Amino acid sequence: MNTQGIGIVLIVIGVIMVAYNSFNFKTTEKVVDIGPIEISKEVDHPMAWSPILGIGLAIGGVVLLVAGKKK
Template sequence: MKQIGIVIMILGLGLTLFTAITFFTREKVVDLGIVEITRNQPHYLNWSPFVGMAVMVIGGFMIYLAKKR
């Protein structure tokens, strides 16, 4: 349980430091037989740094419970 708590705390730290992810999907614009025109459509996934802090608190609580036993 202690190892899981450490992994959750590291995940929370990553969520706190990196508060956005950008990824791209390919979208077909024109399709004229053998001619095909596509473009990359960006998508943004944002979250608050407080989410990462809450995840770190949960991980710390799990470590605390493991030490208490």
């Protein structure tokens, strides 16, 4: 993949990371398992990152696009 393609991918990922700076996913964990009785609960796992990281990726993508056009 050339530098322009990587630059475009980085810009897209950076914009998405700025727009959506967190997401949640749920897992099911078993709490009690006594013979035929089984109790489970859903556990929420938040994933968050700084929007600065997305801005940095977008800027890096722009740099790669400019560097690829100079060649």
